[in-house]
Amino acid sequence: MKLARLGLLLDQSEAQRRWTYGLNVFANYTEEILAHAGIPFEIIRDIGEVENSSFDILIAGSVKDDAASTSVLWKYVEQGGVLISFAGLNALAAKLGCMWKERGTVGYAAFGAFYDKAEVIRFLQASPWKSSSAENEFLQEEAGELRRGEPGGAPIGAALQRFRIGEGLFDRWAVDIPATIVGFQQGNSPVLEDGVPALDGSAPINEGILKADDRSEMDWHHDRLYTETGNPYIAYPYADFWRELFIGRLLRTAVGQGLTLPFVGFWPDGIERVATISHDSDGNVEEYALATLAILDELQIQSTWCIIEPGYSTPIYDQIKAAGHELAFHYNALESDDRIWDQDDFDRQLLLLQQTAALDKVTSNKNHYTRFEGWGELFEWCEARGIESDQTRGPSKKGNVGFLFGTCHPYFPIAWSNDQNRLYDVLEIGFLTQDLDLSSHWSDSTIIVPFLEEISKVDGGVAHFLVHQTHIGMRETVRNSFRKIVAEARKRGYVFWRGKEINDWERARRSIKVTAVDDTNVSVEVGMPLPANAVIWAPMPESYAPLAGETIETRYGVICRKQLAAGAV
Structure with missing residues (x-):
């Protein structure tokens, strides 16, 4: 099968127009997805390049409507x-025999057999169309049903529509998938004030301390x-x-065109699932550090130790390093500890850690x-x-443990419009919960299995x-x-990594x-040692008959042929 040429249109002039008015262009996050x-793809910065391109598939991210x-x-x-397209190109609605119904709706999508990992999926941005005639x-x-506001809300249109235009196809997601993913992962606005607490008292996040969970887009009733x-x-x-829905549809579309879009697996060969343990050294009591080393x-297993000022003594650091654990930073901006949210103090605390723990680099x-x-x-x-890498995005209360920010994937976050929605070069690895079976103020260990089972469903x-x-x-x-x-x-089947x-x-x-595909091999270039x-x-395609010795598995709902990257170079 031939390698599909995939283009991502992020028209720079349209982005600049929106940034002028302080608007975000979260379509840029499609690059991170x-x-x-x-998946191999090319970015186009000018819509004029489309006319002379030879892309098999084109994603219309940022484009003037x-x-x-x-x-x-x-x-x-x-x-x-x-x-x-993601909830865009509304100027085409009438030409395609549709009516543009509304903009910016929040609700839930039901996909049935189209996606079987969840009965309904919350979305944060949608702009559905309705056909003007039968x-x-x-x-x-048409696939999926959008419901306004809540899982049982009024239907407002299909989640995905496919149109035939001449010799080609137009897939329009009514949900703005990039903006929805960004909203879950980072919130829909900056953290400037306390968030709304759970009415049952289980998550009093409005305690006057600004935290990551003050901007979560989950519903206290429907999402718990x-x-x-x-x-x-x-x-x-x-x-x-939403990532899986989009990527799965993209891969099936390529195969349906007689093409393929090979992609890199999330983990090395032989590893299907990864877990990680981190510790925060609050109080820096060395007796407790030794107890932690003993149980590890x-x-x-080896773990990541986030060290708060002033840290441990040299002998403790030496033991942590000798056991193969990672020494990391635990930045303190808590006002009750006489610390402030400030870059200079961030730098000062980090430098102290590096000096006292003899670290050339902190990851x-x-x-x-x-x-x-x-x-x-x-x-x-x-x-x-x-x-x-950062690990700050996690729960601070008993009632919001779990998938508070909508993801268990590591990801690179996106900047606000004032920094032109660039991607930060910091990998976020959020956490699920803090200490279990500690007290009635925190969760007990009955949540362990639900978390592990849910993550097992989501590859990567x-x-x-x-x-x-x-x-x-x-x-x-x-x-x-x-x-x-x-x-x-x-x-x-989880393995533990730092x-x-x-x-x-x-x-x-x-x-x-x-870089290329032939009947039996995928060619790749490797930019750094693995x-x-x-x-x-x-x-x-579903009809593919594997050759002797080939491994075939289903990924994103698509039959895939496995190959080691080292054997393809």
């Missing part, structure tokens, strides 16, 4: 191209479930569901108490000091649990819940570029 999926631009795209499709000559397919002991938790990684040795950070302000300031500070997720050294040292209940995390994860390993692997796998064998998956 594709890069994380390991007017007659001139849609005329260019219509011609592209008419001549045999495949066009994809005999629409262009409309070929309860364990058998009554522990509430945010149950669904909605952002990951017992469980035979990971997690903010104390999940303190967070604004939008991207933390990521800018990390970039400036060479910190490549990370099960990240935070366990403080203090509570490991003081409470047998916490030590036992830690043991249960590890045992239940291993039972389901935060740095996840960061290094994710950056390395993204340097692999698929820590282990990467896997390339080549989508194939």
Whole structure:
């Protein structure tokens, strides 16, 4: 099969026009969605380039929604191209026999057999169309039902429509998938004030401390479930569901055109699932550090230690390093500790850690108490000091543990419009929960299995649990819940990596570029050394008969042929 040439249109003039008015262009996040999926694509910055291009599939990300631009795209499709849009190109509605119904709707989408990992999926931005007649000559397919406001809300249109235009196809997602993913992962606005608490008292996030969870787009009623002991938790990684829906449809579309879009697997060959454990050294009691080292040795795992000022003594640091654990930063901006949200103080605290722990480089950070302000300031500070990964985005209360930010995937966040919606060079690895079986103010260990089972459904997720050294040292209940995390994860095939390993692997796998495909082989270029064998998956038609020795698996709902990247260079 031939390699599909995939283009992503991010028209720079349209983006500049929106930035002039302080508007975000979260269509730019489509680049991160594709890069994380390991799919080869090319970016177009000028819609004029479309007319002379030879793209098999074109994603209309940022593009002016007017007659001139849609005329260019219509011609592209008419001549045999495949066009994809996210809640855009409304200027084409009437021409395609449809009515544009509304803009910016929040609600839930039901897909039925089209996507079987969730009954309904929350969305944050949608702009549905409705066919003007039952005999629409262009409309070929509709999938999913959008419901306004809540899972049982009024239907407002299809989630996905496919139109035939001449020799080509136009797939229009009514949901703005990039903006919805960004909204879940980073919130729909900067953190400038307290968030809205849960009415049942389980998540009093309005305590006067600005934190990451002050901007979560989950619904306290519809997006939580309860364990058998009554522990509430945010149950669904909605952002990951939308990624899978989009990528799966994209791959099936390519195969339907007699083409293929090979992609890089999320983990090295032989690894299906990854878990990680981090600790925050609050209090820096060395007796508790030794207790943590002891249980890690017992469980035979290595972890990430986020160290808060003033830190430990040299002998403790030496033992942590000797055991192979990662020393990371725990930035403190808590006013009750006489610390402030400030880049200079961030730099000062980091330098102290590097000096006292004798570290040339610090890869990971997690903010104390999940303190967070604004939008991207933390990521800018990390970039400036060479910190490549952050773990701050997680829950601070019993009632919002789980998939609070809609994802269990590592991802690169996007900037606000004042920084032209660029991608930050900081990999975010959010966490699910803090210490379990600690007290009635925190969750018990009945949430472990639901988290691990849900992440097992989403290819490429990370099960990240935070366990403080203090509570490991003081409470047998916490030590036992830690043991249960590890045992239940291993039972389901998870391997334990440190935060740095996840960061290094994710950056390395993204340097692999698929360059060509022939009947038996995918050719790639590797931009940096890989820590282990990467896997390339080549989508194939349902009728594909594997050759002797080939491995075939279903990924994103598509039959794929497996190949090791090292064997393709």
